[in-house]
Amino acid sequence: MTDNLTKKQRKHTMKQVRSKNTKPEWIVRRTVFRLGFRYRLHRKDLPGKPDLVFPGRKKIIFVHGCFWHQHQGCPASNRPASNTEYWNRKLDRNMERDQKNIEALENDGWRVLVIWECQIKDGEQLKTIIRDFFED
16 A cells, blocks of 8 residues: 655654543543443553553453554455554564563453454444453
8 A cells, every 4th residue: 555645744643642531542441431440550660551440340442553563354454555663663563562461461361352343333243342342
């Protein structure tokens, strides 16, 4: 896929991407709250600064963007055709870091759920995923 933006436009677009309090994260937070679960946000003392932490339940939810965290098989995870060396290195590092953080959390006794951006589009499916996670 070729990039239809100039380098300057692409740089500006990428600078606008947030790491916390994203729209997908807000949707998950609102859904979790409506289901009756209470949480803590972005605990800095835990690996990966999880998006939602449920300390009493020892459960964690990460809300991952399909592109930035490379959701396998998702069309939104296609890598840019320009500056491929940079993007391959960047996205591979993101995936390695995610895996390392999840393993560290699980080794400490946490149960971890990753909700992908593409899973948020279907509100009923999202509720089911979250309910199943807490019933388990």
